[in-house]
Amino acid sequence: MRVLFTSFAHNTHFYTLAPLAWAFRAAGHEVTVASQPSLTDTITQAGLPAVPVGVDHAVQEFEQRQSNRNSEHPEINFAETRPEIVTWDYALGLQSMMTPLMYAKVNDTMVDDLVEFARQWQPDLVIWEPFTYAGAVAARVTGAAHARLLWGPDVQLRARKLFLQRQAEQPVEHRDDPLAEWLTWTLDRYGCTFDEEVVTGQWTIDSTPESTRLPLDQHVVPMRYVPYNGTSVIPDWLREPPKRPRVCLTLGVSAREVLGGDAVSISDLIEATADLDIELVATLDASQRDLLASVPDNTRIVDFVPMHALLPTCSAIIYHGGAGTWSTAMLAGVPHLMLSEQYDTVLKAEQIEELGAGLFIRPNTLTAQGLRDMVVRVLEEPSFRAAAERLRQEVLAEPTPGELVPVLERLTAEHRTRPEVPVG
Numbered sequence: 001m002r003v004l005f006t007s008f009a010h011n012t013h014f015y016t017l018a019p020l021a022w023a024f025r026a027a028g029h030e031v032t033v034a035s036q037p038s039l040t041d042t043i044t045q046a047g048l049p050a051v052p053v054g055v056d057h058a059v060q061e062f063e064q065r066q067s068n069r070n071s072e073h074p075e076i077n078f079a080e081t082r083p084e085i086v087t088w089d090y091a092l093g094l095q096s097m098m099t100p101l102m103y104a105k106v107n108d109t110m111v112d113d114l115v116e117f118a119r120q121w122q123p124d125l126v127i128w129e130p131f132t133y134a135g136a137v138a139a140r141v142t143g144a145a146h147a148r149l150l151w152g153p154d155v156q157l158r159a160r161k162l163f164l165q166r167q168a169e170q171p172v173e174h175r176d177d178p179l180a181e182w183l184t185w186t187l188d189r190y191g192c193t194f195d196e197e198v199v200t201g202q203w204t205i206d207s208t209p210e211s212t213r214l215p216l217d218q219h220v221v222p223m224r225y226v227p228y229n230g231t232s233v234i235p236d237w238l239r240e241p242p243k244r245p246r247v248c249l250t251l252g253v254s255a256r257e258v259l260g261g262d263a264v265s266i267s268d269l270i271e272a273t274a275d276l277d278i279e280l281v282a283t284l285d286a287s288q289r290d291l292l293a294s295v296p297d298n299t300r301i302v303d304f305v306p307m308h309a310l311l312p313t314c315s316a317i318i319y320h321g322g323a324g325t326w327s328t329a330m331l332a333g334v335p336h337l338m339l340s341e342q343y344d345t346v347l348k349a350e351q352i353e354e355l356g357a358g359l360f361i362r363p364n365t366l367t368a369q370g371l372r373d374m375v376v377r378v379l380e381e382p383s384f385r386a387a388a389e390r391l392r393q394e395v396l397a398e399p400t401p402g403e404l405v406p407v408l409e410r411l412t413a414e415h416r417t418r419p420e421v422p423v424g
Helices: 011-015 018-026 037-045 060-067 088-107 111-121 133-142 155-168 178-188 266-272 307-313 323-332 345-354 368-380 382-397 401-415
Strands: 002-006 030-035 050-052 125-128 145-149 203-206 220-222 246-250 279-283 299-302 316-319 336-339 358-361
Touching (some): 002 018, 011 323, 018 401, 030 037, 030 111, 133 178, 307 323, 336 345, 336 368, 345 358
Parallel strands (some): 030 050, 316 336
16 A cells, blocks of 8 residues: 655654554555655655655744743643643634644645645555644545654643544634634645544544553554664774663753753753763753853763764763654653653653652752762662663553564554555
């Protein structure tokens, strides 16, 4: 059969799709990956056929707003569920912000070309990254089965369900729904109608371990997380076992905003562990390295190292909670020290702490001494490693992408609304 994967142009969002795309190709199916032109090289470097669609998005405005603690929406928490907080105004405000600033911005520039390609290629199954509603639209237009593939806890759908609950409590004339209005307008251009299946997918492929999965009364198909970091080379120094406990520090591209200003500096973070008997491996780009006053003797600074190769050699990881790093750390069974405050990272950090696999502190409350104390505690208390190993076993218990292909073949046959296109 023909399988179309689609993601808006964002490397890490695409990386989660790649292992399942490889599995379909290895099973003999035709696979293409569609995205805006700026992702084309990333797709082809993964050994997958790329279909450039539309023009590049301009989502940086939204990302900048979320990385700035002094934004006009500092109170928005995408993972919030407390009834006293998630009022109708709160839920509507979240949908009103996300729809134009994120969902429409990353989809409107590609949806027409994606639908045109899908009409021509006639995929049997469309697998879409959770922000990329254009994939659901293309599937609805062409009669293909379709599913979302998650890269973290499903806070997006949980927020949607809470919104619908609050909406149902309002008078009919006040039941605004920005997401449904935008998708209705989009689908109407192709002669199709909106329903919640366009938001949820016909099923959801979830690569998070069971203990971190949100209970949402959805058809969930579990899949083992398989790390992919893009093109990478394993450095020579990583081939030798560490002589001291190795700790990874990786803060992501937003570290200067998240950890700057009134929070502790990157230089202070590194200096805080300078007297510990550890090997600190810090992944910093050139602009982040420029912030360092000095590099301690126990610290190795690198531009990039594949996390799937580094983390199994580590005794702890200090990071912000990004999706790929979070999942790879769980697969590696390494304890977490999470400095989280954006999108779903706070929820993930809270989950890790509740499961006993690490510690969580918000960046704006972090001190250098506090970080040092956390590192010492995680390294010295064996309960953190034991809990991290339990999470690792949960990850390994899920079916691999290759094992999942026959399941997805059956689901496609059940949900596709037109005959299968012969391959070959």
